[in-house]
Structures are given as structure tokens and as C-alpha cells.
Amino acid sequence: MKAMVLREYQRPMEWVDTDTPRIGPDEILLQVKACGICQTDLKIYKGEIPPPIVTLPHTPGHEVAGVVVDVGKEVRAIQKGDVGMLYIYVACRECGACLEGHENLCPNLKRVGFELPGGYAEYVRVPAYAFCPFDKRLPFEEMAILTDAVATSYHAIVTLADVKLGQSVLIVGAGGLGIHGVQIAKLTGAQVIVADRKEDALRLAERFGADVLVDSGKGPLEAIREATRGKGVDAVIECVGAKETLSWSLPSLRKGGKLIIVGYVPGQPFPLDTMAMHYNEWDIKGSRLCTKAELLQVIRLVEKGAIKPVISKRFPLEKANEALKELSLGGTVGRMVLTA
């Protein structure tokens, strides 16, 4: 098969011939039809997620959808020709976290496109357990991005922030993640405030129902306080996770409000004002992808038309270098997707 291979950090990946993976008895072989491009892929490309997580040579890509072309002899419920996406985290299914349904916190997990080869390839091999089927009539490129860009927002907003009808939620960053966060936050019935530096990202957020648009470059804290009549927001969904955005997103919370940290910048700790934490009883939580049950829930919501996956641009698989380049220049709103 053909696959994109990263041999050296910050050097273009190569589109090369490599062995098609051979599946074990409990595995499936998926023919990749689409693979989303995440900011994390850019971090991998730059060498910001080094060994033991990502070892070179590496094939990135963790938002994978496609067609099952082979099944191991112990696989019962999946057949050749089934279409679906991959739950990224191949968890051990034995530890305490797994048994409680928190596969995303499994200490033994291996991830498609990180520790395991990813979807910038014609085929991917995974345990059958990772396969999540969806309605055949839906486009692969839209469904591929559910597994991270959409389900991660769902986990942060619905499960961790537990946003309720009538509350207000601030979404920081209206990129690939945030634009789906806007749609999910609207479904909860909350007032949705979106902050971004880019005018086109804010306009897109408005199209998907954002109630208040805030330019992060122009005194965002004042604008957010004004939008909540001085009270502050009930929850902040930090899709950026940089020192600069946290410096105003955290203080934009009301007393007792929740900050959910979804995006991150490697090696950039954020100083915490412990006195402000004490006086305001703010609740800060990290958010890591989603559980498998949440991904299945998100698939149902997209099948029903309640959430629309937002694709900005499509590239053929072998043009992954061009796609990463464009992402690094910040020139897109919504998710970019590779297609085969």
C-alpha cells in the first residue's frame, strides 16, 4: 500500500510503498477513505510530541473513516464492506479506568496516529473494538472528523462542563474543534460566546449560532463581562490552551465557574493566581478526547442532523504536506481533510 511517512521532524513526509498491514484474529483492516487533519499532527510533524509517544518513521492521522476490507477470524459483529470510523484510543479494556468506561484515561492506551500508525495511508489495522459504524449514506470526509474535532468538544461541554439550559459558555478558539463546540453548546440551550482572533472564524461561528462574537485581540475580558452583564460565564471551553488566552479566559468565569482545558501548548506552563482561585472557587479541569460511548452518541447526533461537521478544505492523501503547510500558516476555518 501507499502511505505518508515522516522520517525526520520538520521535513516533508514521503508518499511511499510499504507493506499493507496483516491483521490479527481480533483485528480489522480498514481502507481509509478520509482522514482529518488536526493541530496535533502539526505538533507531531514539528517534533513536539517526541518518543516514546511518537517514534520515527511515523505515519500520522487520527481522524480516520473508511471501509472494512478484511476481518480477523475471531471478529463476530463486523463484516467486510461495513463503513465506520476509528475510536482513536486503543485501550487495554482491563484497567480500572477502562472498566469504568473512561477509556480515554487508560494508562495502557495506544493511539491511532500517535503510538500506532495512522490514517495518512491507504489502509489501517486496528482491533475490532476501535471500529464505530455509521450510516453508509453520510460522506466519509465529514464523518472522519467526529472522532476528535466533534467528540472532543462534546466531552468537554456536555460531560465535563455539564452546561445547562440558560447558562453561558465561552468558547476560546473557533477552529476545527471550537466550531463544533459552538454547535454542541447551542444544543444545550446555553448562551454561546465565541472568542477568536480571526474575523472569518468568528463569522463562521455566527453562522453556526454563536450569540456573541469576541475579538480576542481587542480587550476580550471586558467584552465577555459586558455580554454576561458583569457576572462572568458559567463555563470556559479553552480550545487554545495558551498562556495568552488563559490570562483572560480564566478570569472571565463567574464565581464557581468551570474552565475546561482542551487545547494545549507543549512546554508552556500557565501561572495560577492562587488567591483568585480561593476567592472565586473556580473549577479547572483537563479534557482528553472522549470516551467511546460519547463518540457513539456524537455519531447519532450527526446522523440526525443536529450537528454539521464543518470541512474547510479537502486534499488527496498524497498532498498531506501541502495540507499541513496550510494549517501551519493558519489559513483555514473548519477542519481540513485528506481524502482517498
Ligand SMILES: [Zn+2]
Ligand atoms: Zn487531534
Ligand SMILES: [Zn+2]
Ligand atoms: Zn485500560
